[in-house]
Amino acid sequence: MAVKKGLGKGLDVMIPEVIIENTDKSDENVSRETLIHISDIEPNKSQPRKKFDEDALQELADSIKQYGVIQPLILQKREKYYEIIAGERRWRAARLAGLKEVPAIIKDYSPQEIVEIALIENIQREDLNPIEEAQTYHRLIEEFHLKQDEVAERVSKSRTAITNSMRLLKLDDRIQQMLIDDMISSGHARALLSIENKDVQYHTACKIFDEKLSVRETEKLVKQILKEKPIKEASATIEDEFIYRDIEERIRNIIGTKVSIHKKKKNKGTIEIEYYSNEELERIIDMFEAMK
Template sequence: MTVRKGGLGRGLDAMISETASKPRTTATATKKTVAPKEKKENSVLKVKLTQVEPNRKQPRKQFDEDALLELAESIKQFGVLQPLLVKQKGDYYEIIAGERRWRASKLAGIKEVPVIVKELTEQETVEISLIENIQRENLNPIEEAAAYRRLIDEFHLKQDVIAERVSKSRTAVTNSMRLLKLDERVQQMLIEEMISTGHARALLAIEDKESQYAAAVKVFDEKLNVRETEKLVKEFLNPIPKKEEKVRDTAQDLVYEQLEEKIKGIIGSKVAIRRKNNNKGKIEIEYYSQDELERIVELLESVR
């Protein structure tokens, strides 16, 4: 398929205008048959809401219920102010842009909605749906990444072409698609805004899925910022080895326990030896009353 450059990079309106003005020819068409078709394409029509269906492959999957209810209330008062962009598919119309308005209209109990009918290829439909949602910041990071991936896998577009279409840098498109490498549980946390895109990009460095998910949960539980997350990732990837003194602790625990018991037998109170590096440390003696403290002091003085 030949990729038409420009269009989306100049915005949704430019893409729609360009598509509308594109010449269409058929072998048997005459002026009498073409004219009504062109008039229909350039006109705003009123159609029954039941004749309109969403595009199941459109990039956006998540819709804010509260925002839909607010829009429904507005539609009850003023109607649908901006027509839906649709294409005809058999006996119904498939939404290209405007599914949120369609959903809100259903909530508002509207029977008819204004539409503009366009004849578009499947690729043009995906591109327009994608750019509309990006311009309105409707997509979550995973939905956006999945839309880019579809343009590559299904329509064989290059990343630089996609970047031009959506007016973003090639690096931004690449970084977006990298999020699809996240563990599915981490992707869901990103969708639900439990972690941010910055957190998610940092977590990508952890390839093991279980470790990556464990790190994501820690980020959420401890409310870590992105810089703290990057530090956490480094700790996951390069765990700090225990010091030699710590390795020897287990072997020496018994010796120190015996010393604690020996001192306890002399003083008659609980004793704890707190070890430090270089064979240093401190001895802690517990007492439970003023009388016992005075007894311990007298005992130590008698040693002098």
């Protein structure tokens, strides 16, 4: 009896069942698993996923050393190599594990199907960061002229989820990078969309990261910024905060202890220098005396 492998909801619609054992040779519509030399395989340049966690890859490589590659890669034959349609993470881990060959299914797909399969696989495994996911939805709509409803149907998500994802691309580029680097969450980012000024967006995002604000706290902060001050004034206030933080850091690097600047009205304020022992206080005093 032939053994069949399903590739999960979504993918199984686009990728045919895999027949492991030899069956009727005349059936040309059945895709069969085969072994491909790992050096003959190259990643897909259109792969939505750009970042791969090195620790997670090593864990998968250790598993592959013990159990092998359980699920075959999906490849498409090019002129001089095989291109990965699905399974780049497995391919990378297999190389780390020292494998010479990997199981694969060879199949022809249209450019649109290639993007859809790669997207579905990554979404199912939660491998994409929010910006990679949003960019791929945008590509399906702009390049392949799909409607949001059609994209939603293909990836088994609601139309609202697709819309909210793509809205993240309206954020300042610096905030998008913070999302990619996992410095803030999608919830934080969506709250920032209410702020139109890009500099205020970015400085607020930095405040969220520095102060480890929750999404609820971020929403309150954004409402406060929009309600209490005109956007230019809010921008200047946040800008001042970062200038003073920079000065605090520069002084700290000079004297080697925590420094806080407390701004008052009319360009006045106080500088607070912390010390943690009498010896450290003496050291700070000696340093100031040496500056005379």
